Amino acid sequence: MKDNLIEKLLKVKDNTRVKVRFNDTDAMGIVHFKNYMVYFDDGFVSFMNNLLSPKRIEDTVHEGTVFGVKKVEITYQGSAKFGDYVIIETQIKKIGTSSITFQHEIFRESDKTLLASVECVRLAMELKTNRLLNVVDFFANYL
Amino acid sequence: MKDNLIEKLLKVKDNTRVKVRFNDTDAMGIVHFKNYMVYFDDGFVSFMNNLLSPKRIEDTVHEGTVFGVKKVEITYQGSAKFGDYVIIETQIKKIGTSSITFQHEIFRESDKTLLASVECVRLAMELKTNRLLNVVDFFANYL
């Protein structure tokens, strides 16, 4: 059953769309590099909420279980401006025992330019204790 | 014609919807008071883009004309959490020569709780020179 679940999860692709706010930009006139972390986090939330679950990832957080960010690798390939719509494509790249690696590609919607590629390792954990959880258990409980 | 335009503008009401991000919250578990400024600015952008104009306010900014924020008065009446949807109701309260006063009411969507009331005075101005523009001229050119 575990392998089955993992296999299914690895096939899910999610797309979400964010509008660039004026305050996302900096004096270079483009989105500040920090803000791509906000965009791919939107991708993560959207991915989790579009799985066939009765729960929302927001509830899971309020209940005390999170996928805490352990590592981020982000490469910038383009830049976005105020008013651009940005698409975040999200899928899971790897599932470990307690870790899960998401891959996010961030595009400008209008011309499909790739703006940033992200690999983000998250750990399933209990908020209060920081105790690591098993990722498959996390999903089995979530789905 | 001027009075006509002003009269019309004062009747416009706009609604837009924002989802509260995890990073909008602070250690109190609720949206940090600073972030309501981002929400009502979304209300402003939405208001401007829903007028019957071929332009978007974003283009106006890129062309060098803005409604710069001169004054904000914000009263906090409630609090929002990660995952809440927030509605921003926007209308113009007053139109002066170079100034325009927007009124924004920010609600939680689920239970219609009022979270914040905002009055925001903006000045029509040329970005490079900071020269004030006439608000009615701004709209006449924009619409």
Add this chain to the structure above:
Amino acid sequence: MKDNLIEKLLKVKDNTRVKVRFNDTDAMGIVHFKNYMVYFDDGFVSFMNNLLSPKRIEDTVHEGTVFGVKKVEITYQGSAKFGDYVIIETQIKKIGTSSITFQHEIFRESDKTLLASVECVRLAMELKTNRLLNVVDFFANYL
């Protein structure tokens, strides 16, 4: 004793200094209006920590008591750029039963230009319950 304490508090003036970060700016090349809320909050923290108290306001927050922001009135008079140093002058304007009104003036350090004037009403409250506390009791306990 109460009047004595209030009298003393009303005489305190605090100055703190913040360096403008690149990501504080927006595509207009200047500090985004939202970020002045971060600066005057620094002024509040500095004011509280420079009273002759063995406690830091941070500890008070971690212990569950806060001065929650109820209302902000901010007028923008100038603009700051990346690398500017900004001075926040803070004093108490009024002390009510549960409310306390702070006044902050934000200057650019280099030429003393006034950038923003702020009046911020805060409420003494218990974090978990949102129960209002008496401001004088708050200070009597804090000092």
Add this chain to the structure above:
Amino acid sequence: MKDNLIEKLLKVKDNTRVKVRFNDTDAMGIVHFKNYMVYFDDGFVSFMNNLLSPKRIEDTVHEGTVFGVKKVEITYQGSAKFGDYVIIETQIKKIGTSSITFQHEIFRESDKTLLASVECVRLAMELKTNRLLNVVDFFANYL
């Protein structure tokens, strides 16, 4: 002379100190992962301004030359809270033709706990044209 300059630059170590603001935290009660990008950017600015140069990196930006962020790899090892002081240790790890790789280690000051390790590749470039510049030329001009 080039090798000489590179050799010298590779030996420079910089330390800077940042205080964690309340609005740097999120509903987990700790600094949001996005904000470490602000902290290590402070490390970069501090590094550049503590080289024996009459210029400040801020001026270079205003003159139109930047070290734009191309890639970030960040690993989170701990967490910081409101009021913590954080130390950012910065040095150059590698100098390429147009690229320069900075290494930042972010510690909590009080107990020297490592909070995050960062490798950040930046490109020397002209702001307006995005044309790549030679890193050694950049420094030869800067120093």
